[in-house]
Amino acid sequence: MAKLSLKDKVFIATGAVSGPVGVPEQVADLKGDEQVNPPMNKTVMEWLERYNTEFDEALPRHIDRSTFFAAVRAILPVLARCTPASALDALLACARFGLVPDGRHAVIIREGDKARFIPMAQGYVELMCRADAQSVVVEVVREHDHFKWVPTAPLGQDLEHVPARALRSQRGEVTHVYAFVWFKNGQRSRAVVLDREDAEEIRDLHSRAYQEAVAEGREDSFWHRFFIQMWMKSAVRRLPKSVRMSAEVVALMKADDAGDAGEMQSYHAPDPEAAQLLAEAEAASRAAEASQDRPALTPARRLPVKRWQPRRRSRRARRGRSRAA
Known part of the structure; x- marks a missing residue:
């Protein structure tokens, strides 16, 4: 079958x-x-x-x-x-x-x-890179890392992260997760930053599987077992609020x-x-937007216009006219 x-x-x-x-x-x-x-x-x-x-x-x-x-x-x-x-x-x-x-x-x-x-987070990254993204950065910040985030600062100055020069076990617990997109034109998106409280709020409010596990006294939900991975995915899922995403x-x-x-x-x-049709439609849309951004290299060519010519009489009409004369 x-x-x-x-x-x-x-x-x-x-x-x-x-x-x-x-x-x-x-x-x-x-x-x-x-x-x-x-x-x-x-x-x-x-x-x-x-x-x-x-x-x-x-x-x-x-x-x-x-x-x-x-x-x-x-x-x-x-x-x-x-x-x-x-x-x-x-x-x-x-x-x-x-x-x-x-x-x-x-x-x-x-x-x-x-x-x-x-x-997983890498799965979302894979699909984003098939569209407009050159790459997607998703990183965790630990206690002893140098980390500074100023959301109102200009791009390039809003985020600083220098991992501590130590083994991962010596860098401490994860305190933040951030994600941003590098576009193919070399520009960067705004960063999405989630602390542990943000991740727990997303888990508690939006995960039915976690809620059911807690109600039944179990600790076997995916959020229970892979909290940091789900934390990272949550940061990537917040990117569409500031970045145009594909269908x-x-x-x-x-x-x-x-x-x-x-x-x-x-x-x-x-x-x-349907996916093939959507991909072709999105490619055509991006091409149309790009063509509007570029100045025209040559003046627009005017369409040919047919010139007016006097109407020619038929042979029968010319004979009738000569007889009347």
Whole structure:
């Protein structure tokens, strides 16, 4: 089954599947932290490879299916404990954004029996650099570093950070995270700076998974386990407030939020054909804006105008006129 059937698509959209399509139900019903044995891992991988056409269409040209699935094999124990609808949804969303679930650009985690796609800070950076950004700087500041931030100062004088000349363990705890964009024209964006209190406020107000974990007395949410990484991602996600972002980055933020709310994520991921059209439209828009900024090198050429000529009479009209004369 290379293509998703209508039935499968409905199951994925509703999350109504209790066991993998074409896979024994016990693979999806596994709970707890027990180790999934290799035969089960192989079964899940074989099931995913049945959707190779969907992944080929979803992945961008610079990432092939073998590279993507190589990273997926490392998280098979996670996928084996998740419902197939959520596993396929999370992986297709990850693929359509052109990110690999390698733990650096994106991760696939399990929350209960649902798989969730989480883009990391580097994943956001990857998408920003595909658009107008030359590079995106995301750094942590520790206690013994020299750090100065003056938001009202001119660009280039607003931020100073000199890491302490010591081992990371001797530099102290993380106190701030900052991020800014270098554009392709050599200019820099305003910096986004978040202290620990800012990060905790974002976590407490906007992370449903963290709120549920706290309510149930658990400390296994992604914010619990990877606080600094989520802190860094939060700083990058604040950049769109001061930097124009591509439609793809905005869509990634929506998919990220949908996952935290327990909703379908691939719905927000760009369709391959639609993404190509959006990219062409954005390129045309940037070219049009650039052409308006540059002065015209030559005067505008006037359109040719047809000169007026006296209307020629037909041969029959000329004969009638001569007879009347």
